[in-house]
Amino acid sequence: xxxxxxxxxxxxxxxxxxxxxxxxxxxxxxxxxxxxxxxxxxxxxxxxxxxxxxxxxxxxxxxxxxxxxxxxxxxxxxxxxxxxxxxxxxxxxxxxxxxxxxxxxxxxxxxxxxxxxxxxxxxxxxxxxxxxxxxxxxxxxxxxxxxxxxxxxxxxxxxxxxxxxxxxxxxxxxxxxxxxxxxxxxxxxxxxxxxxxxxxxxxxxxxxxxxxxxxxxxxxxxxxxxxxxxxxxxxxxxxxxxxxxxxxxxxxxxxxxxxxxxxxxxxxxxxxxxxxxxxxxxxxxxxxxxxxxxxxxxxxxxxxxxxxxxxxxxxxxxxxxxxxxxxxxxxxxxxxxxxxxxxxxxxxxxxxxxxxxx
Amino acid sequence: xxxxxxxxxxxxxxxxxxxxxxxxxxxxxxxxxxxxxxxxxxxxxxxxxxxxxxxxxxxxxxxxxxxxxxxxxxxxxxxxxxxxxxxxxxxxxxxxxxxxxxxxxxxxxxxxxxxxxxxxxxxxxxxxxxxxxxxxxxxxxxxxxxxxxxxxxxxxxxxxxxxxxxxxxxxxxxxxxxxxxxxxxxxxxxxxxxxxxxxxxxxxxxxxxxxxxxxxxxxxxxxxxxxxxxxxxxxxxxxxxxxxxxxxxxxxx
Numbered sequence: 001x002x003x004x005x006x007x008x009x010x011x012x013x014x015x016x017x018x019x020x021x022x023x024x025x026x027x028x029x030x031x032x033x034x035x036x037x038x039x040x041x042x043x044x045x046x047x048x049x050x051x052x053x054x055x056x057x058x059x060x061x062x063x064x065x066x067x068x069x070x071x072x073x074x075x076x077x078x079x080x081x082x083x084x085x086x087x088x089x090x091x092x093x094x095x096x097x098x099x100x101x102x103x104x105x106x107x108x109x110x111x112x113x114x115x116x117x118x119x120x121x122x123x124x125x126x127x128x129x130x131x132x133x134x135x136x137x138x139x140x141x142x143x144x145x146x147x148x149x150x151x152x153x154x155x156x157x158x159x160x161x162x163x164x165x166x167x168x169x170x171x172x173x174x175x176x177x178x179x180x181x182x183x184x185x186x187x188x189x190x191x192x193x194x195x196x197x198x199x200x201x202x203x204x205x206x207x208x209x210x211x212x213x214x215x216x217x218x219x220x221x222x223x224x225x226x227x228x229x230x231x232x233x234x235x236x237x238x239x240x241x242x243x244x245x246x247x248x249x250x251x252x253x254x255x256x257x258x259x260x261x262x263x264x265x266x267x268x269x270x271x272x273x274x275x276x277x278x279x280x281x282x283x284x285x286x287x288x289x290x291x292x293x294x295x296x297x298x299x300x301x302x303x304x305x306x307x308x309x310x311x312x313x314x315x316x317x318x319x320x321x322x323x324x325x326x327x328x329x330x331x332x333x334x335x336x337x338x339x340x341x342x343x344x345x346x347x348x349x350x351x352x353x354x355x356x357x358x
Numbered sequence: 359x360x361x362x363x364x365x366x367x368x369x370x371x372x373x374x375x376x377x378x379x380x381x382x383x384x385x386x387x388x389x390x391x392x393x394x395x396x397x398x399x400x401x402x403x404x405x406x407x408x409x410x411x412x413x414x415x416x417x418x419x420x421x422x423x424x425x426x427x428x429x430x431x432x433x434x435x436x437x438x439x440x441x442x443x444x445x446x447x448x449x450x451x452x453x454x455x456x457x458x459x460x461x462x463x464x465x466x467x468x469x470x471x472x473x474x475x476x477x478x479x480x481x482x483x484x485x486x487x488x489x490x491x492x493x494x495x496x497x498x499x500x501x502x503x504x505x506x507x508x509x510x511x512x513x514x515x516x517x518x519x520x521x522x523x524x525x526x527x528x529x530x531x532x533x534x535x536x537x538x539x540x541x542x543x544x545x546x547x548x549x550x551x552x553x554x555x556x557x558x559x560x561x562x563x564x565x566x567x568x569x570x571x572x573x574x575x576x577x578x579x580x581x582x583x584x585x586x587x588x589x590x591x592x593x594x595x596x597x598x599x600x601x602x603x604x605x606x607x608x609x610x611x
Contacts, residue, residue, distance in 0.1 A: 028440060054439045058432070059465035066429035066462070070436020073423045074403070078436070096426050201421035201437070203444045205400040212415045214424040 008185045013148045014039035014081075014178040017107055017171060018047070020155035021079050025191045026105070027053035028078040030067035032060060032086060035119045036175035037109035040081035061086040065093030065106075072102040073213040075200030077159055081107035083175075084125050085116060087133075094168060095134030099215030101199075101230070103162035105155070107171040109178040112338035120338025121176035121261060124312035129172050130289045130319070137227050139234050141169040141241070142288040144259040148182035154286070156189055163195050165237055172288060174311065176261040176340060237290055244292035245284040246299075248274065252281030254353050255299045257320055258309040259285045262341060266309045269346035278354045288316070293323040300324040304357050309346055310334040366390035368399045368419050375413055379572040379579025381536045382410060382478065386417055388536075388546045389447070389476055392553055393420065402445040403437050405430040409451035410484040428459020431466035434473040445556060447474040453483045456492040456516045463522070470527030470561035474552045477518060477564055480571040481590060488574030492516045495593055500574070515593070519566045523600035529561030531599040535568035535591060537583045544596075551601075560602055568594055 011019070018040045021029075029044040041057065048055035058064035064080050071078035082090065087108045097104060110125045112118035129142045143158055145151040151173065158169040201211045217223040247267060249255055254273075258266035263284040273280040283299060285292050299306075305328055308317040314332045321330050333349040335341050365371070368390035376382045393399050402420035406412060408427035415422035425433045430448035438446045455463050455477050466473065482500055483489040489502040493515045497506040507515075523531045530552055534545035545567055552563035568590045570582035577585055598604075 028436070030436065056435070056439060059461050062429070063432040063435075063462050063465065066426060066432035067436035067439070069426075069429075070405075070423065070433035070438075071440045072436070073433070074437045074440035076440045078440070092426055093429070100424075201403050201423050202441055203401045203403060204421055207400075210419050211421045212424070213422075214415055216412060216424050 008183045010181050010183050011148060012039055012179060012181050013151050013173065014109060015043045016148050016184055017081075017151050017155045018043040020152040020186065021105065021159070022047055022051055022053070023186055023189050024077065024156040024159040025189070025194060026077040026079050026159060027051065028071045028076050029054065029080065030056050030058050030064040030071070030078070031080050032058050032064050032082065034083045034086045036111055036178050037081050037083040037107065039178070040107060040109075061089035062092065065090040068104050069093055069097055069100070069102060072097065072104045073100065073201045075197040075202050077163070077194070079105040079107070081109070083109045084111050084113050084122065087125060087128070091134040094140065095136055095138065096215050097168045098134070098138035098140060099136060100213050101166040102213065103166050103168065105158045105162055105169050105171065107173065110172065110174045112336065118338040119175065121174040121340060122311050122336065122338060123174055123260060123262060124315065124336060125172065126288065126310070126312060126315040129170055130291070138230070139289055141165070141167055141237070142172050143169065144172050144285060144288050145177065146260050146263045146284065148177070148180065149184045151177065152184055152186060156187065160193070161241060165233060167237070172260070174261050241287060242290040242292040242294065243286035244295040245286060246281070246295060247284065248281035249283060249299050250281070250302070251279055252299070252302070253279045253304045253357055254281070254307060254350055255303040256280060256282045256307045256309055256346070256350070257285065257296065257316065258282060259288060259316070262309050262311055265341055265343045266346055268343035269350060272343060272347045273350045276351070278350060280350050285316075291319045291323065296320060296323040300328050303328060305329040305331060305353060307331045307333060307349060307353060309341055311340060312336050366394050368393040370417055370419050372416065374417060376410065377573040379570065379582060380410070381569040384536045384542060385476065385478060385545070385567055385569065386414065388542070388549050389449070390418065391546060392550045395550070396553060396557070398445050398553070401443070402447065403441070405433050405437070405446070405448040407448070407450040407454040409454045411449050411451060411478065412485065414449050428454050428457070429462055430454070431459065431462040431471070431473070431475065435466055435469070435471050438471060438473050442472070445474070445553065447476060447553070449476045450478070451484065452477075452479045452481065452491045452493040456518055464525070467522045467562045467564070468525040468527045470529070472556050472559050472561065473563075474556045475562075475564040476549065477566045478569045479518070479566055479594065480569040482571050482574050484571050484574055488571075493518070495589060517594065519564065519599040522564055527562050528564070528600050529602040530555040530563040531566070533566040533568065533594060533596050533599065535586060535596055537568070537570070537586045541596075555603070558603070
């Protein structure tokens with residue numbers, strides 16, 4: 001993909017993801033209005049009719065995700081978008097999508113919770129996204145962009161990877177990224193690489209046996225084998241698809257780990273710390289599942305401690321501890337409920353940790 | 359030699375799991391015969407429910423999707439919007455359609471989704487072993503209404519055809535029964551008409567089929583047919599509740 005620098009446009013994160021989906025060949029959007037993700041639906045309702053696509057406002061989040069299931073089974077590129085409370089309602093459908101091995105893309109523009117919570121930015125759906133978005137043994141791809149440009153790039157990648165691995169992919173962003181505007185360029189997207197879907201239920205035309213899209217399997221030994229086969233695919237995804245950005249990690253005594261909008265304020269805090277001769281660096285997971293364990297493990301060889309910075313009470317911190325098998329201290333700084341960690345506050349935590357180092 | 363009767367091509371040649379005397383088999387056959395007669399098996403996508411007909415995806419020879427409980431109309435919407443020239447039908451029971459999937463069916467109907475719904479109403483949850491359904495009759499004894507359905511506490515049954523026929527998106531709604539040969543013939547005509555409505559892009563079409571559940575009603579297959587006629591048909595009158603293509607809207611009674 002090459003970015004056409006000449007055609008830079010200023011776009012809001014939510015709208016940029018929607019446009020990226022259309023340019024990635026998505027022609028079906030099923031959604032339900034919810035703050036702070038509604039711009040996605042509004043943009044789709046305007047654009048889809050002009051590109052011969054379908055925008056449909058469902059009667060509920062539950063119906064929307066099941067419409068996604070139907071369209072995915074029919075073999076088209078399809079997506080939905082919502083925000084935290086709506087995402088919880090979709091959990092049934094996501095489990096079925098995973099159990100049916102269907103590709104689709106879902107956006108969660110996270111807001112504060114639990115319950116109705118608030119409408120300001122949050123990252124408190126990390127556990128839900130990476131560990132427990134529905135019943136049964138399954139994982140989905142989780143992307144965590146931190147700029148509007150990266151939202152565009154990863155949106156396109158999410159459709160490709162979902163198709164390649166026959167797995168739902170989630171864009172886990174937050175209200176801050178969804179609402180902010182940045183200049184972006186849309187990469188040229190080659191749609192000829194979309195894989196054929198011989199498994200799709202699109203009418204056999206008497207040219208093949210009937211296809212069945214299904215997650216029911218009443219024989220426990222067979223169901224176990226299905227799940228094991230799916231986890232073998234997950235192992236391939238873990239080996240090939242984990243992504244992270246490293247920022248000043250090589251000589252860092254203190255390695256901060258932050259994703260999404262939080263990585264932006266964390267980067268500023270690190271620059272401020274470096275000016276004070278504190279060797280701080282950052283690992284920014286770009287995929288949250290698969291979690292970039294190897295990058296974190298490598299940093300554990302040189303870092304004296306880690307600091308997880310999150311807009312939650314501390315959820316990703318568990319994955320950092322697991323990645324390094326608790327061989328180094330892992331600290332936490334976070335705000336929740338819609339509060340955003342500010343660089344000066346993160347710097348304060350870095351300085352506190354620096355004082356404790358030899 | 360003249361063939362006077364044969365199994366429909368649109369059904370796979372396999373043993374079905376339905377209980378003795380259950381009328382799901384008849385309904386499957388009628389749907390398959392209509393698919394054969396219209397020669398649309400290769401263009402049809404069926405959506406199986408959660409409930410007794412959960413394995414319908416094995417029985418129909420067209421492409422099939424197995425839906426979460428009650429969500430078949432939403433899945434069908436997703437398929438039909440992706441493949442507008444194909445035929446899409448759902449096959450749903452009363453708990454699936456009128457309880458957990460009430461929102462999905464109402465909104466698919468009001469949107470005028472060009473799908474066909476085969477709604478099997480046997481007034482009970484069959485697969486889970488005979489619990490009260492949204493269509494369980496007042497006074498009817500089930501596992502979860504052991505003293506008989508009390509409308510003061512359990513509320514009233516839902517008349518699905520009557521309800522959906524009030525929606526502008528519904529093009530065709532008819533209630534039939536499969537308790538006798540003449541009624542089975544009428545049921546097939548209704549299913550054919552519903553698929554034709556889809557073919558002609560008239561809007562949403564539904565055929566409600568009063569069906570028996572001898573196992574969970576605790577009756578012999580023959581007695582179950584009688585119970586349907588004596589108890590269900592008076593409460594759920596048969597007939598066309600809506601036909602947009604007919605002159606005016608034919609009303610029952």
